[in-house]
Amino acid sequence: MKIYILLFIEFFKIGILSLGGGYATIPFLYQLINDYGWYTTQQLSDMIAISILTPGPVGINMATFAGYKTIGVSGAILASISLVIPSYIIVIVISKIMIKLKDNFYIKAILDILKPTGCGLLTVVGIKFCKDYxxxxxxxxxxxxxxxxxxxxxxxxxxxxxxxxxxxxxxxxxxxxxxx
Amino acid sequence: MKISLKDIYIEFLQIGIQLLGGGYVIIPLMKRNIIDKRKWITDRDLSEYYALSQSIPGIIAANISAFTGYKLNGAKGAAAAILGIITTPIISIIGIAIILNKLLQISFIQSIFWGASISVIILIYLSIKEIWRNSISDIFSFLIYVITIILSLSFSLSPAKIIFITLFIGMFYKIIKKQRENL
Structure with missing residues (x-):
């Protein structure tokens, strides 16, 4: 049971914290190697390659794959659903109360910070992959x-x-x- | 006019099947299936959803699907669209994952994946270049970028911790700057 809760929390977190599309989730998937050892670095790069070549959004493909590596089919389904729940909630909130994203100072400031941070995190993963391969x-x-x-x-x-x-x-x- | 959940699900399922690659690839598919064929939304809606989807967290394809689904049938429609778009990944990836371990025992398949790992590095590099164009626009964003790399490489902090630190530093700077401008 504990593994299901962990999976949910980790992928929900990725859904909130990654900004800029599928590749932006890679730093978080890399961190899961250190934190839980659910897969190896080689397996992660295999997963990325297959996810790019398989139909479906790359980010969701990778999450499904990573979930499968933990507890099989149920992990795969749980990981991909957990990843998109934040999207679902955020989109509904935005659609309902029609926040003008571009005009709100705090939201604009948060995005101005999250984007370069995500870019930096991906750069670090690129460096780590170079070291490994x-x-x-x-x-x-x-x-x-x-x-x-x-x-x-x-x-x-x-x-x-x-x-x-x-x-x-x-x-x-x-x-x-x-x-x- | 509300569109039935079944129709929404099936349309996004079809988009998921045809979707290969990430990010903007979904746009031409949405245009063909949702705008030209079904006439559910307009070109203007789509470009608005795309712009919004890029500036909120999460997988862009899931965000666009949710915005469209919401317009078609509220919160239920958004759920149907998201479930439609993630069905293909779940089925195809589970199928591949099941046979992958067997395949990897063959030595020339291992050689293919050795080469693919190097290709992944280049694709990550290309993705960094693309994200860079949309995110590094001034000295402030460049400094956040540099701080992120230093924090990650020298202290090996997790991405989540790094995001909290850069958000803290960045918001501190932005709020002070705003207060000065208001004086």
Whole structure:
């Protein structure tokens, strides 16, 4: 029972504190590794990749996945519902009393602070992922290639996963000692 | 005119199935299904909901769905829309998660995921760039950004604690600044 309450609280919290779309939830999902060890860093990055490639909003996909890692199917359902309950409440309050968000000093100030904070938190996760995954010459080369490509090509995530996945297989085949 | 909960649920279920990727991707789908096909809301409604959804916490797709659902059938409509949009993730992700462990025992699948991890880093980087454009607009927001990174990397505080600290510092500054302007 305790795990259900924990799951609810953690994902409800993410629903309140993340601002700026699905990727903004990643720092919170990363924190769950430290706090509860529900999954590993490698599993988190697998979850992110699959969530981007699966139909549905990325943020909800990731929450469902993370929930599944804790207590299976019931965890998956509970996590995704807990994540959207704050949205539901906030939207109804705004629609009912028609708060003029842009004009209210306090709401504007809170958003002015939450947005750069969310951006900083995501930057830190990016740095941590680099530390975890850029460990040899192969990963460094792949990251550099993808980085250059990101300035030349479209933003469609499929391209990056295609290049990443094919590179993984090729390195595995041609450099068996790489451990990849 | 109230739209039936079943219709709302089914329409958002269909949007969820076609939705691939995050953020603005939902807009063309909403335009096709909710505006052009069903004529439930107007273009102006949609752009208003999108703007609002970006400036409140939560998953943007869930926020837009809730705003639209609320307009169509009040609080119940909002619930039907949200449930519709999260049905696809729940089913597809559970399905994938069940077979994933078996797949990961195959060595070349592991190699694909090794490459995908590096791709994830680039996608996070692209997302940071996009959020940066909407959030870092002056010295104040840049300082909040820097403080967040320092707090996180040097003290390894949790995101929730960091948000409370930056909110505290930021609100302190904003309120003082406002009082000075009023003098």
């Amino acid at each position: 850029i460990t040899d010459i192969y990963s460094l080369l792949l990251l550099t290639t993808l980085f250059i490509i990101s300035y030349k090509f479209k933003k469609n995530p499929l391209y990056y996963f295609l290049i990443g996945g094919v590179s993984g297989i090729l390195i595995h085949l041609f450099f068996p000692n790489s451990g990849i």
